[in-house]
Amino acid sequence: MNVVATVKDMQARADQWRRDGKKIAFVPTMGYLHDGHLALMKMARRHGDILVISIFVNPTQFGPQEDFERYPRDLPRDLKLAESVGVDVVFTPSAEEMYPQNYQTYVEVTEVSRPLCGARRPGHFRGVTTVVAKLFNIVKPHVAVFGEKDYQQLVVIRRMVQDLNMDVEVLGHPTVREKDGLAMSSRNVYLSSDERKVALRLYQSLMKAQELVSNGITSAAEVLQEVRSILAPDDRLVIDYAEIRDPETLEELDEINGPALLALAAFVGKARLIDNIVLTPRS
Ligand code: PAF
Secondary structure (H helix, E strand, O other): OOEEOOHHHHHHHHHHHHOOOOOOEEEEEOOOOOOOHHHHHHHHHHHHOOEEEOOOOHHHHHHOOOOOOOOOOOOOHHHHHHHHOOOOEEOOHHHHHHHHOOOOOOOOOOHHHHHHHHHHHHOHHHHHHHHHHHHHHHHHOEEEEOOOOOOHHHHHHHHHHHHOOOEEEEEEEEOOOOOOOEOOOOHHHHHOHHHHHHHHHHHHHHHHHHHHHHHOOOOOHHHHHHHHHHHHHOOOOOOEEEEEEEOOOOOOOEEOOOOOOEEEEEEOOOEEEEEEEEEEEOO
């Protein structure tokens, strides 16, 4: 496995692989890898001859009051984990390499970036799409894999790829969960053991919502009322949003007559956690 830190070196390798007719599969990450990331890598491994991952905590997707400085980092551990799943190249640029002085270009997807995390984290998706577009130009992948836990991010990236005619196949990987249902996230490290138990309410409320919808409830308001009562019976969890939206357009839904995205964001202690499910009504 090789570790590459410069854009020039990464692009030269990608060009050579493409000349050799190799298919490049790519998983962008911000590091502090967990089994969720490794599952994306294993999936990408099956879709390409060469597997590249990036590890880059992207400053442009964090707001001024957010956790950029304290975001967990452990490169030596990440490299061992990446090697264990057959990664060929880890691209680990510095912030200066990605955003040199006088940098001034940003990619913005409008409609689908607006609700949910877009409304609560102004500029977040502009940072994500900008860095992902740059990474695609640097790694030149044929296929890229993203987790469905960041559901809105996946929708936004698919929109960008389609709108800008990027020649990259985007694949989503189902959310990877701990045995008790907690969605894996690098930010789970912020949770104390008591907070971790409280965080389980996200998964429990998603399961309850699916149960209601399977039992024939179609009113989004009714489902959301139950979700809120499971999430926040006390102030150890603060709901940031709990919304039911169209899984493709992300427009708000009043009635659940087909697949419907239930998206949650909540603060537990210092951690802001997100989770989601695509609810499917009984047929
Ligand atoms: O999902 C993430 O870890 C990040 O948003 C991504 C896609 C690596 C861009 O920085």
